[in-house]
Amino acid sequence: MLVIFLILAAGSLSTLVFGAPIPFTHSSRSTAASIHSLVKQGADTYTIYGGNGDISQGWPAQSSWVSSFDTMFNNNKFIMQSSCPQWSVPNDSASEINDICNGIKTVARETGIDARFILAIMMQESNGCVRAPTTNWGVRNPGLMQDHNGAATCNENGVQNPCPSSTITQMIRDGAAGTSSGDGLKQCLAESGATDVSMYYKAARIYNSGSIAAGGNLGAGVATHCYASDIANRLTGWVSAAHTCSEATIGSMTGKTTSGGNDNTGTPATTGGNTGGATTVGDPSPSAQKAPGASASCKGWYTVQSGDYCGVVEQKFGITMAQLMSWNTQLSSDCSNLWLGYSYCVSA
Template sequence: MHGMFTTAALALATLVSAAPVDQPKVSARAVNDVYNMYHGDGSPQAGWPDQNRWGSFDELWSVNSALMRQSCGWNGWGQDNSQQEINDIRRAIEQVSGETGVDSRFILAIVMQESKGCVRAPTTNNGVVNPGLMQSHNGAGSCAGVSNCPYDTILLMIRDGTAGTAHGDGLRQTLDKTSGPTGGGARNHYAAARMYNSGSVDYGNLNNGFTSTACYAADVANRLTGWTLAGSGCHL
């Protein structure tokens, strides 16, 4: 998360109990490592993928967990994730999804967008401290420089980014704030991603990053349909 006061982007609270989100029945899933450039308001009518085009969590986990094995080294952030750390990321995502009601696929997409799933991702500070797997808003969870990241810290990183912190919103809050203007569904998630990154939303143009990452919402939409290593099609 970069907030309205930050511009940096990484290469890649009391919890209210909630039932895990039921994933929509899939009828036209297209999980492929391709990047499609999307414009406009995030709606299917504007060409953005509806939820029935998102991969299942297992499918998205399969393609992204392979990257997690090398993402720390690729980015110069220290030793690569161990298999235990990768397993713990999945466990934490599933646990926090159950606690907050936020779709596990959406959490995973933000993890990959913010840190490429590297538990040792560095903390950025451009007026707001953004640590951990989800670069949360002044969060407490970080394993930057730590050789063996424990599960409790991985869980904290996912909670900070999903449930929010005492200092700023997580995905649950941004989804709540954008649900009215978007009418819910996939568009709600893309607008929530926009707000998570920039702190504000231009509902007619989700590629308006204000002072943050222009293609953030489009990137997340592509991650939800399987984009991993293919070249970015962002042309803004």
């Protein structure tokens, strides 16, 4: 099965996800650096969180989240302003972004859900593009929240531009409050069974995959293994730093590992293991069949997950498309033959 360039990542019972932000160029990293001072708590870094979501296993306390919704929203605005062309649709207008902000606040009041959590899930699902397409891997997932078969969307059977304010709010409501077809964040929070901050990380796992794996590890089970870790990072300030969570290993981890920050250099980040030592970028050996044309002298491997496209792989490992193609010589420049389940060279 081919992973088509710019496709949404596969989820399961509840929703479908991206699992990583839009890829960043050097210029957009500069933009990210210019807004970094707006983060009053937390920082634009990525920390790998493994385990069950509890503070005792290193997951962030709510006091470590970005101090306010408005600050967190402003930090993510530049992504919303530039996230739509990957689907060949117009970017969000200033008015539409304002409608997103107001819509989240409205739905947060209606549901009692922390607005920052709604924002984190929305950015994970669609990067805030109001014209994000509907995906369907057995369940129809439309709109900003890639919700469970909701009615609101601005990109199905035609693209709406502008996207109406009422539709934007309803997309958010469908994801947070749920639909007649399936659960939203409110139900997932209840299903988590927790009353402390871990309920948010557990609810994120449930929203993405429909359940938490036996044993409680939020990186195990089905769908996007790094999803709960990604949400925890978004809540504490992650915007554009390198995404260093490995889908292949997060399910076996407990505790946290601090990794790359946004130093604006674009250099590859290294990630620490559970023992605290540094590891090379990528896995030392392929975990699946090697991609055609993969370098024989490869030092780091990555197995393509559902939802990956070349920009995601580049961002995960801090590499360029030119490097990816040079280490995988049969990979086309449009990324149309990035194959699901094959191991590609990401360091040589």
